[in-house]
Amino acid sequence: MDITLNPADLTHTIAFYTLALTSIVAALIVVTAKRIFRAAVALAVVLICGAGFYILLNYDFIAGVQLLVYVGGIVILIVFAVMLTSSLESIEEPPSLGRKALGLFSSLAFLATAVIAFSETKFPLSSISAEQPKDVAKAVGRKLLDYGAGGYVLPFEVISLLLLASVIGAIVVARNPKRKNEGSAT
Amino acid sequence: MNELANSFAFNNAWLIPALPFFSFLVVGLFIRPVSDKLAGIVATLSVATAAFLSIWLAFDYFSAFPAGAEHPGLISWSFEWLRYEEHLAVNVGVLVDSLSILLMVVVTFVSSLVHLYSIGYMKGEDGYGRYFTYLNLFTFSMLGLVVAPNILQTYVFWELVGVSSFLLIGFYYTKPSAVSASKKAFIVTRFADLFFLIGVLLIAVVGYNAMSMFGAPGSLPDNVSAFDFSYLTSSGVSIMMNNLGLLTPAMILIFIGAAGKSALFPLHIWLPDAMEGPTPVSALIHAATMVVAGVYLVARLFMPFAASGTALLVAGYVGAFTCLFAAVIACTQDDIKRVLAYSTLSQIGYMIFALGVASATETLGYTASLFHLFTHAFFKALLFLGAGAVIHAVHTNNIWNMGGLAKKMPITNITFLIATLAISGVWPFAGFFSKDEIIASAFGTHHYVIFAVGLLVAGITAFYMFRIYIVTFLGKARSEAVNKAHEAPMTMTIPLIILAALSAVAGFVHFGDFVSVGAESGHAEGGFPIWIPALLSGLSGIAIAWFIYAGNSERSKALTERLGAIYRVIYAKFYIDEIYLFVTHKIIFRFISAPIAWFDKRIVDGGVDLTGWMTRRGGAVFSRLQTGQAQTYTTWMVNGVIAVAVLIWIFVS
Amino acid sequence: MLDFLFGQLVATHATFDVVTLSDRTTQALAEDPWLAAGYALLGLAGVGGFLSLLGMALIYVERKVAAHFQCRLGPMRVGWHGMLQSVADAIKLLLKEDIIPDRADRVLFLIAPVFSIIATTLGLILIPMSPSLQVVDLNIGVIFISAVSSFGVLGILLAGWSSNNKWSLLGAMRAGAQFISYEISVTLSLLVVTLFAGSLQLSEIVQSQQDGWWIWRGHIVGLVAFFVFLIASTAELNRPPFDLPEAESELTGGFHTEYSGLRFSFFFLAEFINMFIASALAATLFLGGWMPFHIGGLHTFNGLMDLIPPGLWFAGKTTFIIFLIMWVRWTFPRLRVDQLMRLEWKFLLPVGFINLFAAATLVITKLYFFPW
């Protein structure tokens, strides 16, 4: 057993394992917590840890977006959904034993398959000398608006359309049908 | 072609069928709901314009190709409708030759007079606008048929004629008899059309294969289609088909189609019933349009018919038999329109047997047939319109409820008499010349049996025509209605007068110079003067009719009683309808249709039901999987994906 | 990229360049993790001390300003002109009993204030108070500030939910809805400045205003963005006239109805520090941060302005904006919920979008004042 003790590497390693442990525990809370609100908080923790992972991978811009959109937007939306559909006293009944077993089997089967696949596959690693773009935010922005080969302007537009459609759809779906004839009252 | 390049009528010949069509659309969709009166006027004007154009076209055409010269078939206008292969295409176009011009003139002219007549006749009827819409459609269909440059267009319009006649015969659709008559007409002609279609496909298949092998015949353009008449009537095709043994079957099949439309025995049963429609419609159907379609078709395909010989002979004998058969029935009927209907059958028989006795070398019969078609159109239209005027006045069809109308309706009387004389073949009226020519052609080609029938029927025709004339117009009034009768309005009498004039003089046209087939016009005149026995036959018929029906009615009753059973058989039209009913109901329905229906219900439908039952049962079984639980589905999906991944891995690596 | 974990506590004299850690220090920190950890702890402690002091000061200022707007004196008893009033209050709060409602969700109830205060702290460390005083200089600073400020609202939602109290829940939901809505406008106006400066890094944004502050160098666009930012941040801070989530007359106290003692003081503190952060951000983005008042090209004038220390500039601007926000509090009546939402979705949001579009046009055509 040869544990290299490069200090920069060590902080990196410590951060990785700490975050990994935290996020796995929090993820387990997300899927098992009987009080749904606690699951939401755990989800926020998982996502914050995710941002931490991205920073470890040197994608600080993506980490920022993760915090901004996931923690600032999606988690709050989910919390809202919780608030609108349940109360503090409502404690979720545990799933039936069969379902639990089936879920456990499925997830473990996936885990086993994927881990075996990873260990059997030789991934083409990029060369050591390859450098990531200095400013990821800038590079991502350029790539998103690039309409040449390898550019992402079309998916970008599609995503924006998707967002627009989902916003309109959400309004239509969630609107109380009994109140649609009322005037400008919100 | 060059001679006609500057002719407006030729360059715009497509207008002749198109005008009634546009009028049909406009009147039917826009005018009819607004104003019935305007509908009638617009419809009449459109057809009158078409008539004017076709006469103009005839004038231009025969100026360019004068009498006696060759009369080529020219395509005035055409577009490609469907193209399957190089030599298998369907064009829609306008063919201009002497035959189509003849029919265009006849159809548009008679039709426009019928339209005009109808304005008066139909006044106050329900569905006045609808009537004119149908009438326009009918005229359009018939014109499309006669200008067709290929047999598929002919077939399409052939069916359209059937549809529009169905609509017109069933015009009084609240009357059960009219409904059944229209159904009868449609089903019988449709039945015949099936054979026509088979014939068309047969010759098209052979023609197409021949052209694929040998290319287009030298005299024809390269893009000629196997459906085109120019190709079908070329001699090479006929010879080849004859060698294959297919010419005679194909031509007989086509002739069956023609017989259906032309109401030849034994497919004649629809025509007498077709008088259930308004009388002007009968005039149109009987005189100029539907029934002559068959004659037209045989004339159009005369060269292949002649090449076959047998087919032509079959046509000749069928025509001759119909001619005699219908004439005998006509002698006993009491309904004025029914008598005229049977006379139409008889005259069509004349035309068909005239075509039948002709051949590629002896073409007098061809000319004579079309000549008779030409003259018959006028006097038969006149007869029907006159009968319509009478019916309009006395509100009955039965001749025994009429009598003495000559004084009440002078114009109708005189015009009807002219028509009667014309159909009886009395000099100098039109019928004399054409009928004489027919009989002469039969004699000239040594078909003596047909010749004898022709002579005999000429007498019978004169007899029954004068029978109805005498009973209707002469003698004493036999019903109250007659006393109240009065002359028809102007819109009805004007067509009568015009047609009477034409019936009187149309015979003097040197018809053979204009309409003929082959190199020589074949005037087999000279030798024995055929007209003498023909005229004598007609005159004797008139005399017998006069003897029996003029004066008191005792003689006719005595005669009827003396003939007894024979009279009753003839009066019942030889029980043909009953035989049909027997055959269809007792034989076809019971022994063919019922088993087929059983098979369809039990086996075919049962098979479908079984499939449905199995699907339902299967669905019921598999729907157990549909727990409605999204998570169950997701479980299946996840495990399925894992399984697929594992399988791919196993089999790929 | 881990440098943000350790921070960049800079202790050099004032220059106008952004002073980063010297190479030697960086190397030392990289080689010795214990040193780095100690360094980070030191930074955090500094920030914590600063936080509480600043909070007390702000509370005092708020009370004084409010009093003077209402023509009264405010706290006068403890210390000179009541200067020590906040200290007294703090001591009282710390000694109070920490009550947890019987049927509350204990775990969430306990961590909710921590969430709030952590969010505030994370925001605070990014503010460049002077060239030498910036704990962390992230290259995604603007995004990071937007992101962490949403943790605060998560804390509020947690507090409202876990209290098991109708007032709390209603207040929390109002806070959440208000925050999500106005966050859009805030981000849009931040993006305007990001476009102008061409960077997300706060120190670079300050640098970019060397020739003039964005509020006026960016023409009307900068001004509009500034006001949109000010209104929207006031709404995000749940301050009057947007204080619906804790409207005393309607909800007794909103999400913190059930809180007392130390935990209440966390919320209280977080609220005031958030006001400071918003003001400081406005000052940094629109008013040049610590950058003195410069006019492009006028070197003599600029040199004169440089004589005033940058920390003072920053403090002055921030104080001004804090004063503005307090001023607004005692000037406008509270909005109704529907008016609040209508203001955002039907007014501020369209304005923000149009403004962003105008800003993009401005940047492409380089139509600022002093476009060098």
Added chain:
Amino acid sequence: MSFSPELHHWLILSTILFSIGIYGVLTRRNAVGVLMSVELLLNSAAMNFLIFNHYASKPFIDGAIMALFIIAVAAAEAVIAMALFVAIFRSRKTVDVTQINTLKG
């Protein structure tokens, strides 16, 4: 052997998170809980993109863009899901997915 994170460590981490998400999707009774589990799945997928981008295609940033897209799609999905939950809750007074089974065959 080294404990410092390499490609395989990262992949196993994201796979574990994904498996936990699968378990949640399959067993959570509360629809909001299912949505949260789906967010776990999406998050670990985005993470995988970044991992591969970091280790296998360094000079490019396509993986980062994909991660961005995933975040955007997750936002859209959360919005729609929340609207659906509110609508379902309004009509059925529950968001327990085992009770929502009108599609049962």
